[in-house]
Amino acid sequence: MYPPPLPPPPPPHRDFISVTLSLGESYDNSKGWRRRSCWRKWKQLSRLQRNVVILLSAFLFICGFLSYMNTADHWKALSGRSSENQKVQPDFSGPKPANPPVLPAPHTAGAAQGFPEIPPQKPRKHSRRGPPSLQIRAPDKDVKDGIQDLAEQEREELSITYREENMRRTVISWRGAVIEHELVTESPSRRADVHTQRLVPEARTLKVSAPPNKRQKAVVDAFRHAWKGYRKYAWGHDELRPLSKSFGEWFGLGLTLVDALDTMWILGLKKEFEEARKWVLQKLQFQKDVDVNLFESTIRILGGLLSTYHLTGDSLFLEKAKDFGHRLMPAFRTPSKIPYSDVNIGTGNAHPPRWTSDSTVAEVTSIQLEFRELSRLTGNEKFQEAVAEVTRCVHSLSGKKDGLVPMFINTHSGHFTHLGVYTLGARADSYYEYLLKQWIQGGKKETQLLEDYVEAIEGVKKHLLHSSEPSKLTFVGELAHGRFSAKMDHLVCFLPGTLALGAHHGLPAEHMDLAKALMETCYQMNRQMKTGLSPEIAHFNVVPQEGHQDVEVKPADRHNLLRPETVESLFYLHRCTGDSKYQDWGWEILQSFNTYTRVPTGGYSSINNVQDPQNPGPRDKMESFFLGETLKYLYLLFSDDADLLSVDAYVFNTEAHPLPIWTPS
Ligand code: DMJ
Numbered sequence: 001m002y003p004p005p006l007p008p009p010p011p012p013h014r015d016f017i018s019v020t021l022s023l024g025e026s027y028d029n030s031k032g033w034r035r036r037s038c039w040r041k042w043k044q045l046s047r048l049q050r051n052v053v054i055l056l057s058a059f060l061f062i063c064g065f066l067s068y069m070n071t072a073d074h075w076k077a078l079s080g081r082s083s084e085n086q087k088v089q090p091d092f093s094g095p096k097p098a099n100p101p102v103l104p105a106p107h108t109a110g111a112a113q114g115f116p117e118i119p120p121q122k123p124r125k126h127s128r129r130g131p132p133s134l135q136i137r138a139p140d141k142d143v144k145d146g147i148q149d150l151a152e153q154e155r156e157e158l159s160i161t162y163r164e165e166n167m168r169r170t171v172i173s174w175r176g177a178v179i180e181h182e183l184v185t186e187s188p189s190r191r192a193d194v195h196t197q198r199l200v201p202e203a204r205t206l207k208v209s210a211p212p213n214k215r216q217k218a219v220v221d222a223f224r225h226a227w228k229g230y231r232k233y234a235w236g237h238d239e240l241r242p243l244s245k246s247f248g249e250w251f252g253l254g255l256t257l258v259d260a261l262d263t264m265w266i267l268g269l270k271k272e273f274e275e276a277r278k279w280v281l282q283k284l285q286f287q288k289d290v291d292v293n294l295f296e297s298t299i300r301i302l303g304g305l306l307s308t309y310h311l312t313g314d315s316l317f318l319e320k321a322k323d324f325g326h327r328l329m330p331a332f333r334t335p336s337k338i339p340y341s342d343v344n345i346g347t348g349n350a351h352p353p354r355w356t357s358d359s360t361v362a363e364v365t366s367i368q369l370e371f372r373e374l375s376r377l378t379g380n381e382k383f384q385e386a387v388a389e390v391t392r393c394v395h396s397l398s399g400k401k402d403g404l405v406p407m408f409i410n411t412h413s414g415h416f417t418h419l420g421v422y423t424l425g426a427r428a429d430s431y432y433e434y435l436l437k438q439w440i441q442g443g444k445k446e447t448q449l450l451e452d453y454v455e456a457i458e459g460v461k462k463h464l465l466h467s468s469e470p471s472k473l474t475f476v477g478e479l480a481h482g483r484f485s486a487k488m489d490h491l492v493c494f495l496p497g498t499l500a501l502g503a504h505h506g507l508p509a510e511h512m513d514l515a516k517a518l519m520e521t522c523y524q525m526n527r528q529m530k531t532g533l534s535p536e537i538a539h540f541n542v543v544p545q546e547g548h549q550d551v552e553v554k555p556a557d558r559h560n561l562l563r564p565e566t567v568e569s570l571f572y573l574h575r576c577t578g579d580s581k582y583q584d585w586g587w588e589i590l591q592s593f594n595t596y597t598r599v600p601t602g603g604y605s606s607i608n609n610v611q612d613p614q615n616p617g618p619r620d621k622m623e624s625f626f627l628g629e630t631l632k633y634l635y636l637l638f639s640d641d642a643d644l645l646s647v648d649a650y651v652f653n654t655e656a657h658p659l660p661i662w663t664p665s
Contacts, residue, residue, distance in 0.1 A: 099505050101506045101508070102444065102505065206266065209641045210639075210641060213638060213639075215587055219590065219634045222593070222604075223260075227260070227272055229602025229603025229604075230602075230603060232602055233602070234248075234256065236257065238255035240621075241621055251290055251291075255300060256624040257276050259301075260304075260624070261308040261317075262632070263635075264276065266311070266632060267635055277316070280317070291343065292343060294328060294340070294342065294343055294364075295367055299366065299653055300625075300628060302325055303370045303657035306373055306657065321377075322378055325378075329383070329386065330349070334412070341353050341359050357410060357411050358411065359409055359411055361407055361408060362407075362426075365431040368387040368388075368434055368438050369441055370659070371386065373659050376662070391449070397414075399415070400459075401463065402456075402462055404422040404428075404456060404463065406428075421479070421481070422478065423464075424464065424476050424492045425488065425489030426491055430654040432495070433654055435449050435450075435452050436498055437653075440661055442662055443662050465477075468541055470549075470550065471524070471549075473520065474520075486541075487540075490538070490565055492565070493565035494565045494569065496519040496569040497569030497570075497571065498572075499515035500575075501576065501647060503515065504572075515576075519570070522569060523566065523570075527588070528549050529553070531592055531596045533610045534560060535553040535557050537553075538552070558608070560597070561621075562604060564626075564630040564656065570585055571636050571637040575647055576647070583638055589634075593630075596616045605618040605619055629655060649661055
């Protein structure tokens, strides 16, 4: 085919002309016009045309210049960042300066600043009460119907998610080098502190300023050893059973693998990470007829996927997190909106445990960081709204004692049950942790959360603090119907770290004093045992007795599950004070883990008796949190670089998965 005939040359003079015409639309194809010299062309233009061309050129030049300046700034910023990354010397020269003091706003009856207005407590429908046996029942019909409806809605949303996923392509490099990512299109200025604006991480550079030191290498070695066992005998299963060289299943979702993803990334275990990623891509399916515990699966799986997404920028993890998050939502379809403990991620059937219609307070109040972040990343408010409703409800309940909460809450009535028992240990612990951490996550605006946290710490001081004999260790006991018990779960050892974090973010210095005192106690809970490892529960002597030490252990409580809380707090204490004694204490604990819990053929095992170094009694189980939390915190503790996952930029969920602070300080 021949090209269409060319248009005739333009008339020599035109008194009016549109910008588009003058810039070529009419003339571009004219051979005669092209042959003429530029000067002649210019001369042939009318004055008006020339002025238009001059003005346009000036305009384009200014635009071009401005855009160049922006790009230059951007590159300057980037190169600044990367030169920071290349620093070889550790830049930890003492504790990071704490943030300015934060005084809780005076309590007002109405809404607190930045926190959704708390509606007056609605009279709740009286739920069926009675002896526990009568409470074993299926959800009410209306709840069941709700679940069916929701399941359909969820299915629809999930299919959209999958369609979106198929359209995405991602090229991810290792630990923060250049990343091409379809989602990385929004400029930093579009990062918003509104909870639900859809946004993505702007840069996945993990600030690694120095190669791992000797102690960090020992952690890497421990991780590799644990992973060797998991990979060989439990690959893709929930937990390794290192002695029997087999595995245990809880949800059947590769729990250890998912929980350990971000640890591998942080420790620089590239080969292991990529093999695990492949498993997530090819094998991790949530369309399964399986009941999961809402809390445990949120903190380990949802939290693990979200933090790995943030560290890597790999949309695979976000898509998996979205899918999983949708499948957890039926748990919130209860008369009170307090979620059930369990939900079937395949059928959408949610239910309380068999023996009660109660949920655990810590469980329903320690999923907020993850659900809020999921809303922020997806732009779908339903996750955040569901957990905010729980926070509002718990905030407004009676039955607290100076900010301390009971351990159970009923999913039908929405009220606390089993009143009068207060602990910072199992079933209540992370309620307190998440009050502070949500406040930090949200940019310190939700003052109601802060007030509840500060009030609770006052409650701890008033009712639960005591000191032991002979060494006068400060410990947190329990209160049951007015009776104090000098018993402290190892789980409570999260508290020194949380207190230190709060003080770092501007809470009163007394919080730091208490953090230091409790840290010493938690260290002694390890040190005073013959294996150097803490028992599950410690009992403190409060009366001086000849030949007795401060910490004693009852036969039923002398096991150790490889839990993280002591080393978690050591990490915060070191980060916030810069005192290297905390690193030394952590080093002792790592060596005890290696001496008494390391299984030669691969993996680590929880043990039965921390007081029997000859026969600690391996229990044949490696909990997923050993890789997700314990080893991660040890690695971060031994780092002298306060910018490696800075506590001013990240908030760690209760399973040690770092999530970004929305407006970092
Ligand atoms: C972890 O799953 C979490 O730290 C949770 O908050 C408490 N229990 C374990 C670790 O001990």
